[in-house]
Amino acid sequence: MNKLPIALIYSRLVIGILILILSIAGIENFRIIAIVLISIGLLTDIFDGIIARQLNISTPKFRRLDSAIDQVFFISFAFAAYLQCPDFFRANSVKLIFLFGSEGLAYLICFLKFKKEIATHSIGSKIWALLLFATLVEILWRCQSDTLFNICFWVGIVTRFEIVAIILTLKQWTSDVPSVYHSWQLRQGKEIRRHKMFNG
Secondary structure, three states, X not given: OOOHHHHHHHHHHHHHHHHHHHHHHOOOOHHHHHHHHHHHHHHHHHHHHHHHHHOOOOOHHHHHHHHHHHHHHHHHHHHHHHHHOHHHHHHOHXXXXXXXXXXXXXXXXXXXXXXXXXXXXXXXXXHHHHHHHHHHHHHHHXXXXXXXXXXXXXXXXXXXXXXXXXXXXXXXXXXXXXXXXXXXXXXXXXXXXXXXXXXX
């Protein structure tokens, strides 16, 4: 049972790579298959942390691995969507460059300060991950997205800068920091409340 959360994390890595391979191969009914696979991947992302916290094995190493594979998973799906719908990505290249740049900046700041990758798993980031999932599904299915993409873009920018603020506020690397407010509490040496189910 203790190995289940790790298995769920690595299954997401396999799913992300598989989606990319299937997109490159141009298989029939790719869109339907990809949406089913990414939906399964999203469920593994939700439940790996919940199960790990219930089993009391949600260590910093586990959370770092979770974050790293999340990145690979979503990047693989985004690249698969690009291969299917290149015109959408070209038309929105400026926003996408800015969004990916803000993500890269957050990671760079974290590495420079703590020599570790981000694993804040903030509430804002969880909300953005759901928006990103929905947006990528819409792009893949319709090769376009207007309102949802713009919402996803702005929420992504705001949450990336919140992560930067969290990193700059923390005195030492910490995983599972719900918000910048909680990072300020940690900086002052206070205990913060984490939900056992979602951010404990």
